[in-house]
Amino acid sequence: MEFTGFPVAALDFYDDLEVDNTKSFWDAHKDVYATQVKAPMVALTEALAQEFGTAKVFRPYRDVRFAKDKTPYKTHQGAFVAVGPASGWYVEVAAPGVRVGGGVYEASGERLAAMREAMADDKSGVRLQRILRDLERAGFEIAGERLKTAPRGYEKDHPRIDLLRMKTVLGMRSYGFEPFVHTAELLDRVREDWRRLRPLVNWIADATAV
Template structure:
């Protein structure tokens, strides 16, 4: 199947330069059509190609502009892998970044995460997964200053127990790939690198829906 995504044209960067800083409403509206055509539409095409390449990536959304200038300056999109477990994409003047994320947790998900981190088998598995990520990834999240009180401060994974969200991000390389269809393969490569982490999160953090009564 031929791919829809042919790359972000260099004119997309011109549009984003015009929206840099604190653009007025007039500036934003003047560039709305060009931004839709040159910035947002290629992201839609890229996500469609990802879904065609792997059915797991079929549940995606590409953000609109909203009122905040940030959303005009950064084109975001997500691929939903499980409840609050996502692949996120962001295209802006710094290029294309891809992340694997568990964030904005539902009530109980943080407890699920900590329980899995504390358990020897699943906790050690997560440590190995994070250690195996290529160096280009930056791992971050919402981290408490102190560990949760229900676990001893000398727990072997005390640092991980402080996390209330977990995000691994890296840029797409080479940077020039964003201007060609090659970006699809580059994003698929990043998704493969994130597969073990996202799979762990989907297994251990997502709370199963209650069974309907018989």
């Protein structure tokens, strides 16, 4: 299937699902999900696979075993290309439109320690600062989970304390529901932004290779 954009019906589907997140709604509209949401996402990620790798297109069902919110379905469709544990490129369609990103969304134990060591290193840490600055200038939001204070073992006045407080590092851009998200142009937009994110993704892969 050739990628031609996400139909308006894909965004409308999630608008309605946010209002009526029930099995009865899903069963009545599962053909809309299959043809207007999942099929275009698969086509998009397949078109990007040669350059970036095979994507995991996430299941639409929520794991509610330990959640207070028992609504059964996710209100977005995401896909992820991994280059390491919890790190790589991301694309999502939901009621607010389409957004893309890249980086690391979870790090703990040895991987988090290795990432902080690389942040603290004068050469590697300054390189990451430059990467993030370039992404911000290109219009990306730098997001991620942050500690309120310095991590254990690092001084509060470390020259890169803002980096060291980050437990996850993500570069994100929202396209919203701009007209191009409904056209084949979206493929070029995602490809270009994932290329812009490659230095961050590569930095994380190198830093957390433990």
